[in-house]
Amino acid sequence: MTQQADTPQDTEKDTGQPAAPARAAAPAPRPGRFDAVRRRLPKSTFARHALAALGGLVVVFLVLELTNPFRNSQFATMSYYAIAAVGLTTLTGLNGQISLGHGALMAVGAYTTGLLLGPDADGAALPLPIVMLVAMAVTAVVGVVVGAAAARLHGPYLAGATLALAVALPGLAIYFDEWLGGEQGLRIAAPRPPDWFSDAVYFLSANETPGVKYLAYVGWITLLVVLLLMANLKRGRVGRVWQAVRDDEVAAELAGIRLGRTRVIAFVVSAACAGLAGAVLAVVVRLAAPSGFTIVLSLSLLTAVVLGGLGSFTGALLGSALLVFLTPTVTNLGTSLGLDATAAAEVAPFVYGVVLVLVMLLAPAGAVGVLRKLWHRTRGNHPGSSTRRSA
Amino acid sequence: MISRTARLAAAAVAASLALAACGAGGRPAEEDGGGATGGEAATASDVGITETTVKVGGHFPLTGVAAPGYADIPTGAKAYFDYVNANGGVNGRxxxxxxxxxxxxxxxxxxxxxxxxxxxxxFAMLGGLGTPTHSAVVDFLNSEGVPDLFVSSGSLLWDQPRENPNTFGWQPDYEVEGKILAQYLAQNFPQAKVGLFVQDDDFGRDGEKGARQYLESQIVTVQRYTPGNTDIAPQIAALQAAGADLVVGFAVPSYTALSQLNALRLNYKPQWAYSNVGADLTLVGSLLARFSEGAITDAGLLEGVISTSYLPNVTQKDNAWVQLFQKVWDEHGGEGELNNFRIYGMSQAYTFVSALQAAGPNPTREGIVKAVESGGKTFEGPWLAPFRFSADKHGGIAGVAVNKITGGTVTPLTDVLVTDNGSAPITPVGTPPSTPTANGIPDVQPVETG
Known part of the structure; x- marks a missing residue:
């Protein structure tokens, strides 16, 4: 976990939006291929990010309409990993706090969603967006408690405390089994697409919207909203303060930043993302059970963030794509090479481990780091001189 | 500046118009998309079925903590299907x-x-394993109309034909097993002080519900353990302190092993009885060796333990079914030996082949569900008691035999007994044990589903 100390230019890392333009403050922007495009973009950061999010929405629409239901379900799975990974990369990459407990925070979101939606599709009292917001709020409250404790801890102690959270919290579901369903978990009715939504999709694509695709839409729209908000946060004062705390605590404190409060806020924002991710997970998986929120989930989120490139939203997306697509790809490759299903299943975690080791050895800055290096090499300038990055 | 924004807005409007133009722009009046499962073609009669193949799926823990033992189940089923395929398949598929x-x-x-x-x-899901795991997909399978046949778990959740019309149980549910085991114990140990050692979830609760029907007055304490917490010394000490001299366990194999080791440490020697799930000799033996770090090398601790069974045991070498499965495993199995988990998988595969035959020459998803409902009761196979399948009952095997572990094998203590959930009486099964057909493949006639 040393990537955060990477380079000072980390503070200018990409926002995850393709074609993110140069900062207005850059002293003398070099002329480039995209300058003409850039001049036409709105000046306000939020407007630019919103435009990129809209572009993202069009891409999501095209991808989901053009892929088959199974791919849709994989994208739905990827969306909740990505939401949580974006939250975690903000916390770890931007603020320098390590959390091994994000799986447990997702469990809070998932169980809240489960309790509010119930096992009966017609019995749900609240509309899905409200349920998701409540799940987010509840998780944020848990985040305040954990964050308050975490703000006093550093490095391995913080990792240890959040690890304890990841181990202990799912146990609560077994202890309060009357209420939380114990080992079996809470069954959750998958929400059906509202008529206006499927009508709108039909209007645009002439495709029906089965439940699987609707959930993929729910997940990806949530992800885009999260990305939009987090990109703004990162670009604004709050993001700069977080980075200042990460890079040098003493300097930050001398500059008048209150360390404790900054850390708690960063943790709460990150927890809120995890809560939203949990809510999406709950409706996609249709179940909130302790065995779905083991320490393995927390660790895989962290590996996703590190593999993709710490602190980068694009990296978080790449890492979560790897989590979703690597295992089935390896398993299917294994079976097509003549392994039986059991052996193929055993190969998948092995390959995952090898990939992790290789990335750590060869590309400690993650996939985004490699792409950035290639980008600079092809453009023939040295890293750090330009603020324009599209990984 | 303003003109730029205006141009941008115009571009956005144009883009959305273009998108709308590409699309349908509205729904044609009342269109019915329900023809997806129509069976007009005579041969490829439904999803997953072609003229020459039937595709069946299953989910199992092949890696991770639950993999030892359970990962063998699908290898058994695979071997049996390979055997059937080598003998011409089912209706040529x-x-x-x-x-x-x-x-x-x-x-x-x-x-x-x-x-x-x-x-x-x-075409169908077969033998998906585990209660929490399968719970997550029951709604999906039923809403997609996929037959969800013979879930590998004894939970009562699979027997809800109204909510889940496509889902069928397979093994005897834990309540039925608990009732039969408890009746035997109540009859043969009327003076015993009974302690219950149960897993704190539906598995333990269903078993306890069954056991209480016959042992209520004899129970001195009920100790529950939470799966995942491996420190069960307090529970075993509490059983000892309550003076229980007959302990009935509804526990998974690792907790059977842990309870034996903890009792050994406390020098506590009651008569033990475990439900079928937790009493597999080979698996518990290997777990004992692992947990005791080699101090105990086999399942010798289990000598004299009372348990139940609903399938032939791999140690019964003279049983015709075990001989058949041994032959299948020798011809088509992969690495490893035939064991009880593989027999379980093969028996499930045998049941599926019976159901496929009952669904007729051109089976459909709906057809196989109907066929199991109306014909499932009469399927004959290695299972000791018949299934409880009908239009309003999707419960699995109706009963078990109580037996005792002696000398590394199991000896029956009772006939095969059958019952049902609730207060249904326990009766002997009445029919003689079935024997395999000459070629080892079921021969079920198509069921008329009117």
Missing amino acids: QIEYVYKDDAYNPTQTSQITNELVLQDQI
Whole structure:
């Protein structure tokens, strides 16, 4: 976990939006291929990010309409990993706090969603967006408690405390089994697409919207909203303060930043993302059970963030794509090479481990780091001189 | 500046108009998309069925903590399907069996079930393993109309034909097993002080519910353990302190092993009885060796333990079914020996072949569900008692035999006894044990489903 100390230019890392333009403050922007495009973009950061999010929405629409239901379900799975990974990369990459407990925070979101939606599709009292917001709020409250404790801890102690959270919290579901369903978990009715939504999709694509695709839409729209908000946060004062705390605590404190409060806020924002991710997970998986929120989930989120490139939203997306697509790809490759299903299943975690080791050895800055290096090499300038990055 | 914004807005409007133009721009009046499962073609009669193949899927823990033992189940089923395929298949169709790993994690079960149903296009799900794992996909399978046959779990959840019309149980549910075991104990140990050692979830609760019907007045304490917490010394000490001299366990294999080791440490020697799930000799033996770090090398601790069974045991070498399965495993199995988990998988595969035959020469998803409902009761196979399948009952095998572990094998103590949930009486099964057909493949006539 040393990537955060990477380079000072980390503070200018990409926002995850393709074609993110140069900062207005850059002293003398070099002329480039995209300058003409850039001049036409709105000046306000939020407007630019919103435009990129809209572009993202069009891409999501095209991808989901053009892929088959199974791919849709994989994208739905990827969306909740990505939401949580974006939250975690903000916390770890931007603020320098390590959390091994994000799986447990997702469990809070998932169980809240489960309790509010119930096992009966017609019995749900609240509309899905409200349920998701409540799940987010509840998780944020848990985040305040954990964050308050975490703000006093550093490095391995913080990792240890959040690890304890990841181990202990799912146990609560077994202890309060009357209420939380114990080992079996809470069954959750998958929400059906509202008529206006499927009508709108039909209007645009002439495709029906089965439940699987609707959930993929729910997940990806949530992800885009999260990305939009987090990109703004990162670009604004709050993001700069977080980075200042990460890079040098003493300097930050001398500059008048209150360390404790900054850390708690960063943790709460990150927890809120995890809560939203949990809510999406709950409706996609249709179940909130302790065995779905083991320490393995927390660790895989962290590996996703590190593999993709710490602190980068694009990296978080790449890492979560790897989590979703690597295992089935390896398993299917294994079976097509003549392994039986059991052996193929055993190969998948092995390959995952090898990939992790290789990335750590060869590309400690993650996939985004490699792409950035290639980008600079092809453009023939040295890293750090330009603020324009599209990984 | 303003003109730029205006141009941008115009571009956005144009883009959305273009998108709308590409699209349908509205729904044609009342269109019915329900023809997806129509059976007009005579041969490829439904999803997952072609003229020459039937595709079946399953989810099992092939990696992770639950994998030892359970990962052998699909290898058994695969071997049996290979055997059937080598003998011409079912109605000329080869059975393609696709099983995937969920690591006993419901999140992954949901992912691989999506893959099996949407990508691999399976005709039916067979023997999906585990209560929390399968719970995550029951609604999906039923809403997609996929037959969800013979779940590998004794939970009562699979017997809800109204909510889940496509889901069928297979093994005797824990309540039925608890009733039969408890009746035997009440009759043969009327003076015993009974302690219950149960897993704190539906498995333990259903078993306890059954056991209480016959042992209520004899129970001195009930100790529950939470799966995942491996320190069960307090529970065993409490059983000893309450003076229980007959302990009935509804526990998974690892907790059977842990309870034996803890009792050994406390020098506590009651008569033990475990439900079928937790009493597999080979698996408990290997767990004992692992947990005791080699101090105990076999299942010798289990000598004299009372348990139940609903399938022939691999140690019964003279049983015709075990001989058949041994032959199948020798011809088509992979690495390893035939064991009880593989017999379990083969028996499930045998049941599926029976159901496929009952569904007729051109089976449909709806047809196989109907066929199991109306013909399932009469399927004959290695299971000791018949299934409880009908239009309003999707429960699995109706009963068990109580037996005792002696000398590394099992000796029956009772005939096969059958009962049902609730207060249904316990009766002997009445029919003689079935024997395999000459070629080892079921011969079930198509069921008329009117």
